[in-house]
Amino acid sequence: MKILMVCLGNICRSPLAEGIMKAKVPESYIVDSAGTISMHEGEHPDKRAIKTAANHGIDISKQKSRPITKADFDTFDKIYCMDIDVYEDVISKASNEEQRLKISLFLEAAGNHKNAEVPDPYWGDLKDFEEVFQLLDTGCNIIKNQLISATTQRKN
Template sequence: MKILMVCLGNICRSPLAEGILKSKLPESFTVDSAGTIDMHEGKAPDHRSIKTARNYNIDISQQKSRHFTAEDFENYDLIYCMDRNNVEDVLSLAKTPEDRKKVHLILENQEVPDPYWSELPEFDRVYHLLDQACERIAADLKKQVKEPSRK
């Protein structure tokens, strides 16, 4: 199973979400991240995201920002977006109903705020929101693997 985390620039929220979810899943799962804009392409995550992740023993320092493309629908089974604008941007590239079904808001009824213009405490708050979301996602994915759907 391949999961993609998406935010605006792929330097704050989605790298954290990628690192957190990877820490909760076996290596048989692939977790990656991307951004809906290419402004930071090839750059490491924001230093505040790296520091926040390190505080929880997660290393995201080797990740590199990349731009979300329509081809990602072919390469990933699930796509989790941080906010509704990300969802809209991703869905604008969907070609099929199957593509659209892959796209979800990471928090069921809440957006993950972008901490880019904030101080370090906001990054910690974002980390905890993502940790809760990733805990739920990991539990759901592990159940699916243990209990394949019956047809």
């Protein structure tokens, strides 16, 4: 299973989601993250994201921002978007229906339909990053269980 987490700049939400999911899924799973813009390409995650993840025993300090590419739509099985604008941007980049079916809003996929968007903590403080971490952590648990259950059912 190959999972891609996507936000705007790939320095706050999606690196956190990548780190959290990597800590939860079997090692055979591949988890990566990307952004819809290339403004931060090559940069490490925001220092506040790194600190928040580290407070929970997750090291995201070596990740580097990158924009989503056309190849990602073929490489990844699931593409989770952090907000509606990101979702619409990613959907617009998909070449066909098969690729579009891989894309979903992260919180909707996690069953949280009343809060479809993971808020962007960039303009906030550590408290905002912690709140986003908690949302992502809960969502990653649910999505992980869904993916593992679906994989198990396919094998049986």
